[in-house]
Amino acid sequence: MAGQAILNVESIFDNLSYGSAPDSESAALSWLNKHSRHFGLYINGQWVHRDAQITVESRNPANDELLATTVEASEDDINLAISTSREAFNIWSSLNAHVRARYLYSIARTLQKCQSLLAVVEAIDSGKTTRETRATDIPAVIRHFYHYAGWAQIKDSELAKWKPYGVTVILPHWSFPLLHLGSRVAAALATGNTVIILPSTLAPLSALLFADICSQVGLPKGVVNVVTASKDVSLLSHPNVDKVVFAGSIEDGQRVRKLTAGTGKSLSLELSGRCPVLVFEEADIDSAVEGIIEAAFFNNGLSNHSGTRLLIQETVYSQVIEKLKIRMSKLTVGKNFEKNNDQGPLISSEVALKLITLLQSPHGGQVYQVEGVPNQNNYFPPTLIYDVQTSSEVYVDEFYGPLLVAVAFRTVKEGIALANHSVYGIAASVWTENINIALEAASCIQAGTVWINAHNLTDAAAGVGGCKKSGYGRSGGKRSLYDYVQPNYQNRSVPRTINVDFNKFGTSSSADILPIAPPTDTAGDKLSVDKTYKLFYGGGQKRPDSGASYPIRSASNQVLGYVPDGGRKDIRNAVEAADKVARSWAKKEGHGKAQILYFIAENLQSRLKEFADLISAMTNKSKEESTNEVEVAIQRLFYWAAYCDKYGGLVQETSLYGLTVEKNESVGVIGIVCPDNFPFLGFISLVAPAIARGNAVVIVPSNKFPLAALGFHQILETSDLPGGVINIITGDQDVLTRTLTEHHDVNAVWYFGSAEGSKFVEFGSAGNVKATWVSYGAEVDFINNCDGEELLYHSTTTKSIWMPMGDVFAN
């Protein structure tokens, strides 16, 4: 032992300081050296190096030292990555499920063997503390591969009616470079897709190490490609990419949505959050304070699951703030390879700069910051701003970092209202020992995850993801698999360029409202009475705002009736009506909803002939075919009545001692634009599952043949359906589509019109990041398809509720 070390013992005995407990970087550095500190692209099972490529530097956030250089992929590289991925897909997707399971299992095993190296590589590149990469990130990645190895094995029985998309591009966020990568890659591979990973330029190294691991596992060539580039445009706009999985900022998510609009690529988005932490007066306050520390400062505060909005009941507000400040004073900030540091450097100085700017903006609050933080521009102290105003930028703006703001609320109702009054919806935590408050808050808070008396618990078996502007799609659990598969009947239409003028689409009605000859009776010998339909919303028939109607003609050009030319204001009114009733309809018990759907089916049965005749007259389909369409519609109503009380969710088998419930919840207000090929069955097939699962809908019937759908209001009016649950608006389909797509109170749009309209819907949905389901102009066979799981998927969103339990601690 060194003499100096011994000499210090006495003084340490007196002051009981912690000293240094450094973690070693050496494993990471020798791996980097093995690659000569330079990485090519990992394509088709090998490292591709080209001469004279543009390189990007990867630096250690702790000391700005150069770690390695990566290359900027060229167009050719991207093309090669995609073509080899496509070739690999043909092989990979046709492998026996068990073989794929073995590969995933093998990846898990290999990751496990390399976990120490993975932990230090992830830390050195991202600034995360090694304490956290060792204890949290890497074990979670491994757990995901084991979990999905299981899904790969049972895929054929669990997803019998589904097939993989194909070439999947995965863009992990820099906040969890390897965990985002792992959870998504595992799900994509398990379901038979091949993947191209584009890591963030801020922290690409763990993805490159993952490539090495895939190579060691002997994964078939091209199944996993890793490319590095500072821009994602050429990769994402490539026609042969089938699926894009993105994690990142809302702005980037919106950009990706617009970029891929109309191309037939499926998209999943996990975007930013400002998660509320609700501390009620009956909470275990000391535990809540620890929870706040975990919520706000885990992962250097750099997480979309960070609890950055602290909402505290006024009765315990000052107590919580005082205890929190004392607890925060114990936090240590410094090198991330030091085991005694709670927080390391932020991944870049830009992230810190945003925090500084926010701190300087007016917020009306008081600031508490931890002292003793290294004086470097990418370090930022754990910061609490309390008594802030809810209109301030620190309360509202999107950011990543160790900063939280505190606000008081008076009642449970107000607490929940504050939590939900936000564009974000990724997660929340609720702190109370009162089970009634805990469960009600968990149920009412709009988020993909709600923790009760905990924060940041995760497990591969429980879905993670957002609602509202925090995105759609899930990672973890069975639900996540649906983000990587499409129905067997569906074939992606051949990619083609569709030109849509987004500024002009649907801005004016093209309805033919010039006077025409009156409709004649089918007998044809006397002047018949006008059959003029009305819009149906808020539970009643309404005249369109324009006051205009236009004729619907039969195949033989006879006018069958006049339908209202609804427009923007009618959609606005309908959405308002839907929004108003959506929450109470979602809460209505399943049996009650089923009764209404059965009632609708009964009433339709008694008027079967009338509807069949109308379909026949409109479409020129045979009587038999039209009768069949109505009969199938009645079956569908029965089918969805059955599902009103049979899809509540699951108990997920996570590591939690307690219950992790995955609750299937309604999406909210869904805008539906119906197809022409099954003017009535399409309408019923879409509206029935939506309302069965608790959504309110604003539905635009078939453009050409709207009468049967519009006439359906008569049945609704006699079936005890609460006003506003189903709202039917006719008019120029493009105008109505535009309005629905751009309305921020509409949570999802299902569109079965033209290819152009599909593109517009996807493009326009970026505004409030609403979920979309579009046909890209392809015709769907509603007689044989479009039922079951697919509709359940689109009609619901999931919320994972973590409910720890336990009071027995001894004996």
Add this chain to the structure above:
Amino acid sequence: MMAEQINCGCDFNEALIKNVKINLSAVTRRAAEIASRRAVKKQWQAAWELRAISCIDLTTLAGDDTPSNVSRLCFKAACPLSKELMNLLKWQKEKVLTTAAVCVYPNQVKAAREALAKAGHLEIPIASVATGFPCGQTPLSSRLAEIRAAVEDGASEIDIVINRTYALTGNWKGVYDEVKLMKEACGKAHMKTILATGELGSLSNIYKASMVCMMAGADFIKTSTGKEGVNATFVVALVMIRAIRDFNNITKQKIGFKPAGGIRTAKDACVWLSMMKEELGEEYTSNKFFRFGASALLADIERQLYHFATGCYPALIDMPMG
């Protein structure tokens, strides 16, 4: 020794034990974290281990205790590490390193006192368990008499057990009254109150028992007798430590904490010290406010220090027997 820190207690205040909310799963997560958030290595580890020794109430509480093993215990307390090891560690302090106290049954207090006198270390306090230890199921009068006898014989610290019958039936005032009488019986001797946490059934009962004892004048609150099925755990400790913090906020009195039972490794000892430092602050890591109730811990610390000083692992016989 250590007479200046005496908790005067306060009147029984039911408000302090009303609406107690303790969430076991959250406390368990925090307790598990404490061990992972801080680490001490190399000379820090050695220094912390030495500090741990200075906090040990070196204990023997067995039916077969006799003057001979009590005497060995006392000599070990006076000289916990061999001279050779102290030299290797370059310990040059004027103050010799001893354990914080020895802890024995009332009947062994005299023997302990004689042994410490022989060792020339009468400054080492003798702690005596009392009040029908470990179960406390004897009449109050005899429990109080035990305290007086132990003090009479030379004990300057008394580790009492609380009345679990009262605690489990919610008679907190009853617990308070008894402990208060015990405090009186202690006189100038320090009183540590053993909650027997393993028998209290819930974490909220542990919190309440902690508060009630502190109100009644406990100078230390102690987890267990070492005889219950579950003894000192970090989960239980966290609840008691939070009670100490809350009591300090209200009364400004500083109360000590003594985990006892099941603490056997040097590594654990460092975590306990770290827990005190993080949760209560620097001041609470000295033996004035922190004690280990342990018998086997010292041997493991000796082993670790020997390894630190020499670079090799010792055999048991390399360490003097206690």
